[in-house]
């Protein structure tokens with residue numbers, strides 16, 4: 001069984017955007033840049049989902065021995081969790097593409113500042129600036145005990 005790769009966490013294939021001096025933040029060129037990143041990422045993810053499904057189907061046919069089946073079922077639940085994560089991520093990517101279409105992309109949902117091109121390239125689905133994200137995580141930790 002292949003080792004779980006982490007490529008679903010963030011997109012890989014893109015050239016970092018170099019804005020011209022004084023270029024307006026989230027102009028059409030920048031929005032298009034992020035749309036392409038998100039579409040490429042989505043494509044990667046969907047291929048991965050396909051592979052996961054195929055793998056599950058193959059596994060289901062291959063095991064007859066009960067001991068093997070126990071191992072297989074562990075593998076199943078792991079893969080199902082992976083699929084669940086992929087599905088949630090796909091949903092988030094689609095929502096983000098919608099926001100780009102509405103030209104409502106790249107600004108912090110909590111305080112309204114520019115999230116920033118570099119941060120968005122690392123995490124294109126980010127909806128909070130670094131400060132608000134840190135604050136949200138702190139709150140989450142406190143609530144979660």
Ligand SMILES: [Zn+2]
Pocket residue numbers: 108109110111112113128129130131132133
């Ligand atoms: Zn903020």
